[in-house]
Amino acid sequence: MDASKARPNRSRSFTNNRPARPQGQRSAAPRRPHFDTSDVSDKIIVSGTDDGERSYGSRSSSYQGGSRSSQGGRSFGGERRQSGGYQGSNPRPQRSFSSGGSSFGRGQNRGGGGARGRGRVMQTFDVSQYINKNPVVADTEPAYVPKHTFHDFGLERDLVTAIDEMNLVTPSPIQDQIIPHILAGRDVVGLAATGTGKTAAFLVPTINKTLKERNRMTLILAPTRELAIQVEQELRKLTPKMGIYSTTCVGGMNIRPQIMGLKRRNHFIIGTPGRVQDLMDRGHIKPGAITTVILDEADRMLDMGFIHDMRTILKDIPTDHETLFFSATMSKTVEGLIHEFMRDPITVSVKKKDITSSITQDVVFYEHHHKFDLLVTLLGKKEFERVIIFGAMKHSVEKLAQELMKTGLKADAIHGNKNHGQRQRSLQNFKSGRVNILVATDVAARGIHVDNVSHVINYDLPNTFEDYVHRIGRTGRADKLGNALTFVPKN
Numbered sequence: 001m002d003a004s005k006a007r008p009n010r011s012r013s014f015t016n017n018r019p020a021r022p023q024g025q026r027s028a029a030p031r032r033p034h035f036d037t038s039d040v041s042d043k044i045i046v047s048g049t050d051d052g053e054r055s056y057g058s059r060s061s062s063y064q065g066g067s068r069s070s071q072g073g074r075s076f077g078g079e080r081r082q083s084g085g086y087q088g089s090n091p092r093p094q095r096s097f098s099s100g101g102s103s104f105g106r107g108q109n110r111g112g113g114g115a116r117g118r119g120r121v122m123q124t125f126d127v128s129q130y131i132n133k134n135p136v137v138a139d140t141e142p143a144y145v146p147k148h149t150f151h152d153f154g155l156e157r158d159l160v161t162a163i164d165e166m167n168l169v170t171p172s173p174i175q176d177q178i179i180p181h182i183l184a185g186r187d188v189v190g191l192a193a194t195g196t197g198k199t200a201a202f203l204v205p206t207i208n209k210t211l212k213e214r215n216r217m218t219l220i221l222a223p224t225r226e227l228a229i230q231v232e233q234e235l236r237k238l239t240p241k242m243g244i245y246s247t248t249c250v251g252g253m254n255i256r257p258q259i260m261g262l263k264r265r266n267h268f269i270i271g272t273p274g275r276v277q278d279l280m281d282r283g284h285i286k287p288g289a290i291t292t293v294i295l296d297e298a299d300r301m302l303d304m305g306f307i308h309d310m311r312t313i314l315k316d317i318p319t320d321h322e323t324l325f326f327s328a329t330m331s332k333t334v335e336g337l338i339h340e341f342m343r344d345p346i347t348v349s350v351k352k353k354d355i356t357s358s359i360t361q362d363v364v365f366y367e368h369h370h371k372f373d374l375l376v377t378l379l380g381k382k383e384f385e386r387v388i389i390f391g392a393m394k395h396s397v398e399k400l401a402q403e404l405m406k407t408g409l410k411a412d413a414i415h416g417n418k419n420h421g422q423r424q425r426s427l428q429n430f431k432s433g434r435v436n437i438l439v440a441t442d443v444a445a446r447g448i449h450v451d452n453v454s455h456v457i458n459y460d461l462p463n464t465f466e467d468y469v470h471r472i473g474r475t476g477r478a479d480k481l482g483n484a485l486t487f488v489p490k491n
Contacts, residue, residue, distance in 0.1 A: 129465060130458075130486040132361040135476075146176040150204075153179055156211045159204070162238050172197035174350040179205050182324060187345040189338060190326040194297075194449065195477055196350060199234050202294050202324050207238055209292075210267045218292040219285075219317070220270045221310065223300040224443065225250035225420060226427070228270050231296065235268060244268070249285075251275045252420045259284050273301060273309035280316060287316035298327040299334055303466075304443065307333065314341045329466075359472050359482040365490045372400075375459060376407050378485070379437060385454040386430075388474050389439045392460035400459065401439040411437035414448070442467055448474060458486040 148171055150163045171179065174192045181188050182205035192198045202220075210216045222228040232248045247261035249271030255278075262269070262284045269276070269285060279285045293314065295301070301310060314323075314337075323342045327334055338345060366374050378384060391397040394415040401413035412426040412435045430438040431450055440448065442462070453475040462468040468486075476482025 127363055127488060130361055130363050130468070130484075130488075132359065135358050135360050135481055144173045144176075146171050146173070148176050148180075153183065153204075153208075155204070155208050158242050159208055159211060159238065162240060162242075163204070166237060168200070172201070172350075174198050174348065175201040175204070177350060178202075178346075178348045181346045181348070182206065182322075183208065185322060187323045187342045188325070189342070189345045189347040190324070191328070191330060191347065191349040192326060193328045194473065198326050199231055199296070200238070202296070202326065203231070203235055203238055206268075206292055206294070206324075207235070207242075207244065210244060211242065214267070216291045217266060217289045218268050218294065219276070219290045219313075220268065220294040220296060221273055221276065221301065221313070222270065222296045223272065223304055223306070225252055225272055226423070226448070227297065228272055229424075230449070232270050235270070246270060249275045249279055250420070255279075273306040273313065277309040277313055280313065287313075288318055290317050290321055292322045292324065293317060294324040294326070296326050298325055298337070299329045299331060302331070302333050310337070358480075359476040359484050361472065361484045361486070363486045363488045365488055367490055371459075371487065372403065375457070375487075376404070376409070378457070379404070379409055383454065383483075385436060386433075386450070386452055387437045387455045387457060388448065388450075388453055388471075389437065389457045389459050390462070390471050391439060391441060394441055396460075397439050397441050401437075404437060404439070409437055410435040411439060413439045415441045416443060442471070449477075450474070451477060452480075453477070453482065455483045455485065458484070461486065461488070 150168060150171060151160060155163075174190055174196045178188055178190050178201050182202065190198055190201065192201075206216075206218050210218070220228075220231055222231060228248055228250050232246060235244070235246055244267050245264060246268035247258060247264075247266050247270070249258045249262070249269060251272055251274055255275075258275075258279065259282075262279065269290075271279075276285060280287060295310070298310075301307075323345070325338060325342065325345070364374060364378075375389075379387065389400070391400055394417045397415045398413045398417065401411045404411040412429050414423050414426045418426065426438065427448065427450075429435045430448075438448070439459075456472045456475045458468070458471060462471060472482070472484040475484060
């Protein structure tokens with residue numbers, strides 16, 4: 001350790017100069033805070049409309065615009081300008097509870113969920129980017145008119161039957177435009193956000209090819225085990241009684257059953273990059289047998305630090321394989337991978353309109369010692385029917401869920417410290433309605449696709465605006481309007 005940075009050696013005095021306590025008298029133990037929301041409603045400040053109708057308390061917002069710091073570094077707090085924006089350095093972290101042990105409200109400058117290689121932090125903080133009080137109704141845009149039906153693609157009869165049984169009649173835009181290219185054997189780049197039907201867009205044609213050529217093997221890489229499992233579930237729905245075999249290889253689960261599954265002939269291997277690379281290194285996945293590689297949510301895999309694993313996997317696979325590349329964004333790194341590993345790809349861009357435009361967004365200004373109380377107040381309102389709360393760190397997410405349950409709320413948590421079975425149970429509890437509040441880290445939440453989420457609450461600030469967009473995209477799905485609130489410290 002650098003001696004200049006060493007902690008100074010402070011001498012301690014053990015002399016007790018306090019007056020003696022009368023015999024038998026004990027000091028009162030610190031009491032756990034009582035979450036009586038009746039005394040904090042006037043402390044909630046939401047940037048509401050001009051008439052104050054959306055204010056969640058008796059005080060109207062003084063916010064009139066945000067200011068972006070011209071200097072690098074985070075500007076979550078510091079001196080508050082008269083205009084209502086924030087600038088300056090991050091305030092000293094404080095605890096939300098007087099009882100100790102809790103660190104809610106401290107995680108604004110840390111990455112959440114245990115992402116690999118994740119060191120990004122938000123360079124600036126502009127409050128205005130979290131406010132959109134006039135969302136656009138989703139059905140105002142002209143509907144896409146597909147050029148095909150699923151019967152027009154020339155698919156195998158068994159696959160058409162399975163599609164019909166799933167009530168899939170009209171292809172989505174990404175399916176309509178990209179399936180013909182995949183069937184023709186072209187490398188494709190699909191730029192499509194979550195919820196556009198991209199999973200079926202790559203599964204339907206690859207399944208069809210497999211039914212025609214049983215010696216094919218498709219490798220599907222996904223950023224999280226939850227997403228990998230969802231892909232596997234979709235594969236099973238599309239291939240009932242067709243003799244199509246698959247093995248899912250993801251971290252956080254016992255590797256032995258996965259190794260046993262790889263001993264048989266597989267038509268599909270679905271997994272996360274780290275576990276797939278591990279199994280390749282052990283010789284259980286033969287790169288030479290792979291005929292098609294599908295990268296699902298490639299931008300997310302890069303954000304999570306899987307670039308090395310992805311490059312290693314792609315380099316080991318024969319050059320004559322087909323590559324299907326799906327991403328919500330096109331960054332320089334994504335472009336580099338496409339240029340290096342794909343052959344004259346066809347690019348199909350079917351982006352949904354700006355996801356944030358269909359979500360009512362607002363901010364909640366809070367004082368650190370009232371943060372949790374304000375959250376409880378909001379969750380007690382009847383319009384908060386199904387809520388996802390985002391926290392920065394795994395331990396604080398778990399603690400927050402526990403504290404919410406102590407107030408009588410039905411909550412559960414999902415984060416990287418839970419094993420796969422625990423995460424699946426938490427997600428199922430949320431989907432089934434056993435709990436109506438799910439507290440999550442960013443990484444753990446990437447596999448959450450639940451309909452009818454009424455609100456997303458950013459209890460801890462996201463690291464980047466891209467993370468923010470991904471978070472709030474959990475609401476406002478299926479052509480519905482959603483609601484998002486972001487907690488912002490007052491000073």
